[in-house]
Amino acid sequence: MGVFEAQVLFATITSLIVLAVRRALKHARPLTPPGPGGLPLVGNLFDFPTSDPCLAASKWRKEYGDITYLNIMGMGIVYLHTAEVAKELLVKRGAVYSDRPPLIMATELCGYEPGALRSYGDRLRRQRALMERALGMMTIPTYHPLLEVETGNLLHQLVSSPGDYCQHITRYAGALSLLVVYGHRVTANDDEMLVLAKDCLELLCNEVMAAPPKGIWAVDVFPFLKNIPDWIPFASFKRKAAKWRIQISDFYNRPFAEVKRKMAESIATPSFCSILLQDEHGSMSAQKEYDIKWAANTILTGSIDTISTVIQHLLLLMVLYPDSFAKAREELDIVVKDRMPTFADRPSLPNSECVLSEILRLSCPIPLGLPHCLREDDVYNKYFIPKGTVVIANILAMTRDEELFPDPEIFNPERYGLTIDEATRKARDPRQWIFGFGRRRCPGIHLMESSVWLAMVAIIATLNVTKAVNANGKVVEPEVKFENMVFRIPNKFQCEIKPRSEQHAALISNTRLNLVP
Numbered sequence: 001m002g003v004f005e006a007q008v009l010f011a012t013i014t015s016l017i018v019l020a021v022r023r024a025l026k027h028a029r030p031l032t033p034p035g036p037g038g039l040p041l042v043g044n045l046f047d048f049p050t051s052d053p054c055l056a057a058s059k060w061r062k063e064y065g066d067i068t069y070l071n072i073m074g075m076g077i078v079y080l081h082t083a084e085v086a087k088e089l090l091v092k093r094g095a096v097y098s099d100r101p102p103l104i105m106a107t108e109l110c111g112y113e114p115g116a117l118r119s120y121g122d123r124l125r126r127q128r129a130l131m132e133r134a135l136g137m138m139t140i141p142t143y144h145p146l147l148e149v150e151t152g153n154l155l156h157q158l159v160s161s162p163g164d165y166c167q168h169i170t171r172y173a174g175a176l177s178l179l180v181v182y183g184h185r186v187t188a189n190d191d192e193m194l195v196l197a198k199d200c201l202e203l204l205c206n207e208v209m210a211a212p213p214k215g216i217w218a219v220d221v222f223p224f225l226k227n228i229p230d231w232i233p234f235a236s237f238k239r240k241a242a243k244w245r246i247q248i249s250d251f252y253n254r255p256f257a258e259v260k261r262k263m264a265e266s267i268a269t270p271s272f273c274s275i276l277l278q279d280e281h282g283s284m285s286a287q288k289e290y291d292i293k294w295a296a297n298t299i300l301t302g303s304i305d306t307i308s309t310v311i312q313h314l315l316l317l318m319v320l321y322p323d324s325f326a327k328a329r330e331e332l333d334i335v336v337k338d339r340m341p342t343f344a345d346r347p348s349l350p351n352s353e354c355v356l357s358e359i360l361r362l363s364c365p366i367p368l369g370l371p372h373c374l375r376e377d378d379v380y381n382k383y384f385i386p387k388g389t390v391v392i393a394n395i396l397a398m399t400r401d402e403e404l405f406p407d408p409e410i411f412n413p414e415r416y417g418l419t420i421d422e423a424t425r426k427a428r429d430p431r432q433w434i435f436g437f438g439r440r441r442c443p444g445i446h447l448m449e450s451s452v453w454l455a456m457v458a459i460i461a462t463l464n465v466t467k468a469v470n471a472n473g474k475v476v477e478p479e480v481k482f483e484n485m486v487f488r489i490p491n492k493f494q495c496e497i498k499p500r501s502e503q504h505a506a507l508i509s510n511t512r513l514n515l516v517p
């Protein structure tokens with residue numbers, strides 16, 4: 001038999017086997033939710049795009065309805081595209097749907113073990129209780145003075161070097177959490193702890209835990225692979241993990257060690273870590289220290305890119321929709337006149353609430369949430385969802401629901417305006433989706449509400465953010481791109497940032513001088 005005939009025979013036999021196995025599986029397996037049919041063995045591996053995971057999710061929603069099932073090499077992945085299904089499964093059936101998938105690459109191989117990646121159990125409950133102490137609604141007012149200082153710094157920096165606005169915003173978000181969590185004061189954009197956190201977050205979001213398929217490592221699907229020797233050619237993931245482990249260890253150990261050193265020298269600024277460490281009066285158990293260290297790192301990780309995403313969207317939307325900010329600005333001019341807005345002004349600024357809600361909706365900082373995982377088999381409607389299935393809430397789709405939000409991609413704060421009835425306004429509140437669902441819902445909501453609100457009203461009150469004009473006097477349209485695989489943070493776009501007037505410029509520099517401790 002010639003080579004060609006042998007190949008044809010081989011291909012025919014293989015196809016027959018595949019068909020037979022598929023048919024057998026189809027009859028043997030209970031009905032899973034609808035989704036694209038995959039290839040043998042690899043399943044839907046090639047259905048996932050390598051960039052913009054939200055695009056694929058939105059296509060599946062159109063094709064398969066409220067819920068989509070895919071599998072990668074046998075591991076089930078379910079997308080929930082509507083708030084109704086997400087509430088039914090993630091909230092009402094929270095006892096089954098609140099685990100995280102076991103990310104062996106991230107946790108065991110790279111040594112990254114924050115609360116946000118933990119299964120739902122005692123350790124997570126302990127860490128969430130600690131976070132509640134730092135982030136609960138009653139604690140947030142103690143951070144108001146700090147938020148005012150950092151907002152003053154942010155305005156000053158935006159005016160001093162507007163071209164570096166992305167760095168200034170990252171610094172603002174990072175400085176807040178480094179001070180709240182570790183008592184570490186950031187005084188420059190290249191602050192050592194800030195750079196450490198920023199670089200590590202980039203590594204985690206775009207490599208170690210990127211959205212599928214990039215962030216699903218073979219070892220996550222076939223855990224026995226963690227034991228193969230590092231040197232064999234196929235084990236490049238182990239060599240990468242060994243390198244990343246060092247950077248990740250610095251990320252959670254260094255700021256914590258710094259607090260302990262400062263406490264030993266009695267020079268620590270009060271912070272989440274120092275207060276909890278002090279509570280133990282020197283008799284700290286290893287478990288308690290572990291919990292504090294990881295709860296601290298989880299807060300830092302959770303806050304930087306989310307807060308940055310919202311503030312970068314604010315600038316983008318000011319550029320694209322200047323008229324939609326007019327009402328909020330007029331109201332600010334009347335209420336705060338020639339000073340900076342403060343938290344005491346908030347009840348008198350209803351139009352700024354409409355703007356904030358619409359920015360939160362459009363920015364949708366974590367568009368596919370964080371993955372949940374099923375602890376037991378479950379049945380939803382007629383569909384079987386096996387234990388261990390990864391569940392992804394398509395939050396972006398919920399914030400773009402055309403029935404609730406006509407022209408959903410348009411920025412329109414009037415959706416929440418004073419003429420809208422209370423029930424509709426409530427139904428449209430993006431906070432019910434963008435922070436996730438059930439027992440894993442984001443614990444940082446109150447810090448976000450205060451920090452983003454203050455930064456937003458201070459920016460609207462004092463700055464003009466407009467389209468850039470090039471050397472030929474031509475207006476440059478901002479190029480809007482999203483490349484981060486977890487956060488919907490816009491890539492840097494061109495814009496002009498200037499104080500609204502000489503008086504506003506003076507207000508910004510005076511505020512900063514008065515506030516800097």
Ligand code: HEM
Nearest residue numbers: 116302303306365366369370434435436437440442444448
């Ligand atoms: C606009 C800002 C923010 C948004 C949109 C946001 C969104 C989310 C989402 C979608 C989740 C996943 C929830 C789930 O699994 O169902 C989450 C988890 C989390 N967020 Fe946020 N977040 C924001 C700000 C913050 C801030 C400021 C902090 C800390 C100060 C924070 C800390 C956390 C933590 C610790 C978790 C993990 C909770 C767990 O796994 O149990 N977030 N967040």
